[in-house]
Amino acid sequence: MSNITLIGAGTIGLSFCALHLTHHPTSKIIIHDPRPDLAAHIRALLPGYLLTLSVDALLASGQLRTAPTLEEAITPETDIVQEQGPENPAFKTALWPRVEALASDACLLWTSTSGIPASVQSVDMKDPGRLCVVHPFNPPHIMPLIEVVPSPLTSETLVQKAVDYFEGIQYKPVVLRKECKGFVLNRLAFALLREACHLVREGVTDVKGIDEIVENSLGIRWSIKGPFASYHDGGGKGGLGAFVANLEGTIQNCWDDAGTLGMQDEMLGGGGKWKDEVVRQTMEAYGEVKEQNFVVRDRVSRDVIKTIREGKAKTD
Numbered sequence: 001m002s003n004i005t006l007i008g009a010g011t012i013g014l015s016f017c018a019l020h021l022t023h024h025p026t027s028k029i030i031i032h033d034p035r036p037d038l039a040a041h042i043r044a045l046l047p048g049y050l051l052t053l054s055v056d057a058l059l060a061s062g063q064l065r066t067a068p069t070l071e072e073a074i075t076p077e078t079d080i081v082q083e084q085g086p087e088n089p090a091f092k093t094a095l096w097p098r099v100e101a102l103a104s105d106a107c108l109l110w111t112s113t114s115g116i117p118a119s120v121q122s123v124d125m126k127d128p129g130r131l132c133v134v135h136p137f138n139p140p141h142i143m144p145l146i147e148v149v150p151s152p153l154t155s156e157t158l159v160q161k162a163v164d165y166f167e168g169i170q171y172k173p174v175v176l177r178k179e180c181k182g183f184v185l186n187r188l189a190f191a192l193l194r195e196a197c198h199l200v201r202e203g204v205t206d207v208k209g210i211d212e213i214v215e216n217s218l219g220i221r222w223s224i225k226g227p228f229a230s231y232h233d234g235g236g237k238g239g240l241g242a243f244v245a246n247l248e249g250t251i252q253n254c255w256d257d258a259g260t261l262g263m264q265d266e267m268l269g270g271g272g273k274w275k276d277e278v279v280r281q282t283m284e285a286y287g288e289v290k291e292q293n294f295v296v297r298d299r300v301s302r303d304v305i306k307t308i309r310e311g312k313a314k315t316d
């Protein structure tokens with residue numbers, strides 16, 4: 001697959017641009033995005049994602065180019081159209097029939113949405129079975145997970161093509177068996193986020209305390225073994241069965257006592273909404289988001305992923 005059109009070149013779009021160029025160096029990428037600062041945005045952000053490739057050289061050679069209209073962005077030679085536009089059902093639903101009319105029948109149609117199912121986005125397509133969700137974990141040029149989420153109409157062949165593409169670049173595509181709100185990754189992440197916000201609202205700890213606890217425990221453990229595999233180990237010889245038998249009372253108590261926070265809820269005892277307090281504490285703890293944050297994030301993430309892969313290779 002070498003001719004790729006990216007619709008939307010924001011955080012995720014440029015990260016996927018780097019993914020495709022890094023892992024398929026002969027890829028030809030066309031970016032379509034109406035943002036007025038597109039050229040400056042590409043030159044500011046993309047070099048940091050590409051490591052060795054030169055954005056100037058890619059632009060000069062035409063291997064990377066922009067297209068002001070969708071019609072100029074999709075050609076009969078396009079192999080993949082991948083969308084990372086606004087997380088807005090109306091935008092995505094209106095887009096796909098236009099893409100379908102421009103792309104060849106062989107072109108793969110992918111959406112990087114965080115949670116708008118392909119069955120919703122494809123309602124007005126002639127062949128809804130062509131659309132597949134390929135949901136990344138930010139930033140996709142580094143994080144290996146891709147949630148592949150077909151609609152009930154998405155063809156098995158096209159699902160397999162998405163899986164093959166990402167497996168071919170040593171990523172970890174995981175196919176979900178059915179659509180659900182937020183897919184799996186975000187539901188797990190947001191379940192933890194809800195309990196974290198609940199504990200801050202209850203005054204058990206604060207934002208920094210939550211981050212320190214997760215970074216020095218779950219974050220490490222689950223990057224090596226997921227919740228089931230690690231609790232299986234935790235059960236000793238009896239495995240997960242023994243773990244559950246031993247801890248089911250405590251687990252049930254935590255589940256029964258878990259927060260049921262709503263986005264519009266106030267802080268306990270009044271004084272405004274809990275989400276404003278959580279934002280305030282986060283700003284107090286970390287300050288404004290700086291470019292350097294992403295440089296450090298990417299460098300450490302690459303090192304961690306490399307170390308985990310090498311470590312697992314030794315034990316396999």
Ligand SMILES: NC(=O)C1=CN([C@@H]2O[C@H](COP(=O)(O)OP(=O)(O)OC[C@H]3O[C@@H](n4cnc5c(N)ncnc54)[C@H](O)[C@@H]3O)[C@@H](O)[C@H]2O)C=CC1
Nearest residue numbers: 008009010011012013033035084085086087112113114138
């Ligand atoms: N930011 C994240 O952590 C993740 C985001 N996603 C998903 O990726 C998609 C994009 O998210 P972000 O990159 O974070 O958003 P973003 O706001 O950084 O980028 C969206 C881009 O779409 C462009 N755009 C607006 N209207 C457009 C149009 N009509 N045609 C083409 N492009 C248009 C904007 O100019 C902007 O550059 C969303 O569906 C989001 O749910 C998925 C995983 C993670």
Ligand SMILES: O=C(O)[C@@H](O)C(=O)[C@H](O)[C@@H](O)CO
Nearest residue numbers: 113114136137138185186189
């Ligand atoms: O956390 C991530 O990178 C992804 O799972 C997301 O979808 C983002 O969190 C964001 O878009 C929230 O949905």
